[in-house]
């Protein structure tokens with residue numbers, strides 16, 4: 001924008017057929033846009049020839065200016081825009097980022113985490129965010145190229161923890177070496193994906209099924225299976241999901257009914273049954289499926305890798321977020337599966353499922369708390385910029401109290417989460433199961449209660465905007481509509497709270513007395 005104009009000159013373009021305005025020192029010629037303006041013509045004519053910065057920001061999100069940048073014709077003489085939102089930048093709004101990224105000291109992060117976060121944030125903001133709204137609104141299968149870009153960038157591999165699988169992709173974000181990679185890198189990857197705030201369906205469509213689907217294959221699958229599917233899935237060429245829940249069994253996994261019966265020649269299983277709420281199932285190539293191969297209860301459960309093949313059908317489910325997540329109702333009708341596709345040992349599927357759960361729950365905590373943090377940032381910004389009864393909202397003690405509660409709760413989850421993540425970096429899998437299963441369950445319960453409280457307060461701060469899908473409240477609207485997913489998936493709040501206390505009871509000293 002090389003042209004500049006005096007404010008006097010702008011003020012002469014003050015009619016419907018010649019309408020200029022100034023927003024943050026940028027001059028816009030809105031003459032052609034006037035009839036198409038979603039807010040109507042009248043409001044624009046009222047500010048024709050004037051500085052409308054305050055009016056604009058009280059009604060629109062900043063990104064509207066980017067979308068309609070073609071109407072910008074120059075700058076006001078001697079002025080520069082002050083309101084900045086750079087892609088990939090760390091927010092300066094208090095509590096909008098984890099304390100470490102805002103200057104606080106932390107024993108957990110090092111240079112490689114800083115570089116990793118910067119690279120992932122930039123990738124998410126420049127490669128994924130531009131498509132987010134469209135997918136969120138229209139649903140549908142996410143373009144393979146987008147998923148492949150994630151795979152090639154190393155973002156998919158980064159979302160399932162440290163391990164040999166990291167060597168199956170050409171590189172990791174910011175050139176982090178597989179040997180340097182730890183659970184803090186992974187936590188950052190989940191948090192950055194969760195920043196796709198107003199598009200939770202799109203964000204889940206980009207790999208929520210993968211994060212829980214591939215680990216059982218890597219940990220328990222036979223070598224041939226890993227060789228065949230892991231590289232293709234990690235590069236984003238194929239898609240995988242985890243198929244456990246059924247219309248009959250949710251958190252009550254031991255009661256699944258989907259059956260796998262061996263053929264007389266012992267070479268195949270024949271699978272029959274249904275699965276429900278399968279994230280990414282609608283477009284998955286592989287289903288890591290819990291099946292009943294034995295008697296009742298958990299000792300009759302096995303895990304099978306089922307390829308999309310004859311007899312496998314997926315139907316899109318209508319959920320409270322976008323169909324871009326590919327949440328599916330899956331039916332298996334006499335599906336023939338080679339016995340080589342068994343993951344782990346027959347009738348020993350329950351430990352495979354359990355193996356996955358702690359990691360899944362920890363991932364859900366990372367994502368939901370980052371989502372709550374985004375809601376805090378949105379609410380803080382809004383409370384400062386919104387003027388009501390003649391003064392900014394933030395000057396109302398009741399609003400400051402709500403923000404205080406939101407901040408304190410999000411930080412409490414974050415600090416516990418980082419402590420658990422640190423322990424994960426220091427413990428073997430066996431130690432993690434023994435010592436972290438309880439705390440992870442309790443924190444999952446706590447993090448979704450916090451999401452509930454944060455969302456509730458944010459809705460009150462934003463008012464009607466929080467129940468409007470587009471515009472200023474879009475992030476809060478999406479959060480209040482979808483945070484419940486996290487409080488159910490991976491084990492419901494009630495089951496988590498109960499599990500946490502039951503695990504604690506195991507080490508309760510028999511001699512303890514008041």
Ligand code: HEM
Nearest residue numbers: 028037038039043044047052055056059060064068470471
């Ligand atoms: C570059 C300048 C502008 C552009 C590109 C623009 C574009 C838009 C868009 C896309 C929407 C729909 C927003 C959504 O629901 O997501 C909208 C709504 C609206 N705009 Fe603008 N606008 C501009 C300037 C202004 C100004 C200066 C005013 C007032 C002085 C204004 C008043 C409104 C109003 C009242 C609405 C409806 C808001 C609501 O539903 O709560 N616009 N505008």
